[in-house]
Amino acid sequence: MSAQEEQIKYLTEATKKVKEHAFYMKRAIDANDLDTTLSLAADMLRELKTSLLTPRNYYELYMSVLDSLRHVEDFFASLNAAGTPVVEIYEKVQHCANVVPRLYLLIAVGGVYIKSGEAPAKDILKDLIEMVKCVQYPTRGLFLRNYLSQTSRDKLPDTGSEYEGVGGNVKDAYEFVLQNFSEMNRLWVRLQHMGGDKSTRKKREKERQDLKILVGTNLVRLSQLQGVDTDCYRDVILPEILKNVVECKDTISQGYLMDCVIQVFPDEFHLATLETFLTTCTKLKEKVNIRTILQSMMNRLSLFGEGEGRIPPDLDAFRLFNDCITKILEERSNLDLAEILRLQTSLMQFALKCYPGRLDYVNYCLGMCASVLSATKSESLDETSVAEVEELLSIPLSSLALQVLDLQQYSELLTYLPYENRRQVATILVRSTLFSGGSLDSVEKLEKLFKAITPLIKDDEKESSGAPEKDEADEAALAEFKEEQTLVARLVHMMKSPDTDVQFKILSMTRKHFGQGGVKRIGHTLPPLVFAGLKLAHKVKKRELDAVKVQNKLKALKEKQEKIEQERKERQAKKAADPEYEPPGPLEDIVMPDESAIPKPPATSCRKVFQFLHEIVTAMAVSYPDLSLKLFLQSAVAADNCKFKAIAYEFMSQAFILYEDELTDSKAQLRALVLMVGTLLSCSNFEKDDYDALITKTTQYAAKLLKKPDQCRMVTLCSHLFFVGSAEDANHYHDPKRVLECLQRALKIADGCMASSAHVHLFVEILNHYLYYFELHNPLIADKYLTGLIALINEHIDSMDHGEQRTEVEGMYRNTLRHIARKKEEEETKEKFKSIVV
Amino acid sequence: MSHRKKVLLKIIILGDSGVGKTSLMNQYVSKRFTSQYKATIGADFLTKEIMVDDKLVTLQIWDTAGQERFQSLGVAFYRGADACMLTYDITNPKSFDSLDSWRQEFLVQAGPSDEDNFPFVVLGNKVDKEAERRVGKSKAAQWCKSKGGDAPVPHMQTSAKEAVQVEAAFLEAAKLALARDTGDDDIFIPETINLNNQQAAKQNGGCC
């Protein structure tokens, strides 16, 4: 039979016996027979004498005994109610021959005795606590005392209780509980030393771990006493508990009881006794894990600090914890590096929660770690310590974000981490910076930030690269890389100095850093920088224009001032010549604005910003032609807006070069062309020759597209490049002949698409463009073209196969014809449309 | 049970640490409340006598530790329970999610005969903090319906702090426990009369 089976067998048998005795005992109770009841109860209780059961199984047995013992208690109470003095029963029970049953029964009677008021509670309690001393076998003693504790729970002469007064006072109450606690702890510790070899020692430890709550329950009792106030706790209760803790010199007991004290007593008590508690921590056995005890206390206090309570300002909790940690570090040689780091990390966490403004505390903890790390001899840290440093550096980020960079020690600690871990910390730093929502408005701030997040910005010089290689493409790594770079890119949105000169410096230095990132990173990081540059260009332009305006105003003022001065001199001369002279009126006094109030022109010119943009986009052009082409076009529009014709033209040319040299995919070409036409249409300041050159080129590209329908549509679209603005516009551009050429060319291409029967669709589209120009009075788009085209469509549409394609074309065509019909009716257009034959 | 004068009911309060089990019991038994948190270790009962439909009933109310490390001896005290109060904190969704496992653990360890109809009462405590409520009433009601046997598990919204529905909750548990067929009270039934107990049997003979 295995040990476990044996246990179960034994427990089952014992429980059965308990039930059996209880059965007859209840009969005796019903028969009101005290003697038989007592003897049967004793039989039942004798089962608790066993030393064969493990604590958990003993607890099971104990519970079923207690269930039945309840009836005995009730019986005693009912006898008492019927007139039997409890003292009589009490004395009778004394005669029970067996120690364990006798003591259980005495406690049961004792409870009724206290309730009866026949004797003072304190005397009975003293009597009981003396008597239970004779059970010295740990498990039996612990459970017996637990029964005593449970039975006396609501019968202590606590302040406000019905037993206070004659029954004693709170002092009697807590002395009773403290004594029971002290004895139980002793029994519990003794279990450890009941002999045996190594394997029994392990078993003993397990048993002790199971039994611990019986000891801890006494502390709960103390915390429940109404009469124990803060003073009493500080002066009597805690010192007495701690005395037991220290003196028992037992690792398990010390660790457990310190944990209980923290959990069982309220925050207010802890705040009043923190120093005592922490001093005791330094006196515990070496093997007790003090860190978890301190952490538990700090957690409890910081929850209190976050909630309704406040840590009193005169209590320097940080210092107290720190002193304790310092002392432990001094005295304990067995602490490894990781454990030291953990201690400091939890202290820092406490500071962050309870002293949010005290960055010096955080810096201090970081500094302690830095000095410990610098003292370690080994070249590189072990894995656990690395993880701890990473944790240490990650924790303050969520509340401090960028502020960590003001902490001297922070950056230094970063250097202890390998590239990979620094990258992790950097990612959290960027994330919390973004989340904090502040602005990155100085070069210094950014220099610090970039230094801290170097692993995200560029590859490691020594080791592997942060960017995963394409061919070994681990998808997760790629996704992570992409996510990181997107985060870095988002930092650009936070760069917003109100001063355009500072902003330019910020963007320039950012570009320098990003530029080192290699091909894979710049695709993510440079585009937002371009957009920031474009925004800046716009602002600088405005500043320049404002400066010019102000200068002009100043000049006018100065001229006026000079004129008045002249007049004054003339009047003085007149007065000198003729004392009778009366000036026609007083002269105006011109006050020139204060030098410092005059807005200055920007140090960085708008032109320079465009130059900057040109450099960035050129840098990424070959690797990202598609994207760069777009950015060149965006820049062109912006430059045109600022009236920099030549610069705009240069951007366009760069876009064209990219188109010719790098864009090979036909879909990309089509997309690019649409953008190019759009860009050209929204620019309005090109020199005429430049414009001619650009649009001719664009139309040529259109005609060379791979697919016929694409060609046709793009050439049609290009026709619009030759007919921009209305005739009244100063910079309109009308070349009717080229418009017609484009459309005719498009028709010809459409005609070649007969095979795919896309041609009818294209015809209708082109018809619409003809109509557009006809209505705009393009002189070369004559009615005859329209009539001809309509006839052509009529002819081809009939030969189309029935189906979706045809229905769609017919719908579109019908709309077009309806439009023409309407124009034929309307008063203003009637005449013009008359000649079109439908 | 007719031969016993008093009816004793064992009620167990279960739930995560901090939901207010001790506070509910103290409010019910001693009409006291404190905002201080004092962890419970192990399991402990208080008794209270009440009248339920003209019957004198002694409630043995077991307050238990929500923190697992304070329950090292196991849960032998579940055995023989007549009702169980599953408690959560309406401001703490995690404590509500835990009800499932508390209930399951209780059923496994206590092993009542008709699991589906064992008297449970669900308490959503701390309703005085209505503004911070994070467990919806309907969600809780739905859970109670899904766990109920013939009828949904009764669900009460309580406040130990302001004594809201505390009396009613314990009364409900007591009533359900009384209404239940207590068939699984494992009473010892003697098969043979053994020598040791012959004397006792003779003396008390004829009462059952």
Ligand SMILES: Nc1nc2c(ncn2[C@@H]2O[C@H](COP(=O)(O)OP(=O)(O)OP(=O)(O)O)[C@@H](O)[C@H]2O)c(=O)[nH]1
């Ligand atoms: N506002 C409010 N607070 C309550 C209420 N009930 C309990 N509390 C508070 O919640 C905290 C925990 O209450 P306890 O009764 O100790 O919780 P418990 O469930 O016994 O916890 P454990 O013993 O650890 O399992 C204490 O600070 C109580 O003051 C309530 O109804 N309203």
Ligand SMILES: [Mg+2]
């Ligand atoms: Mg509790």
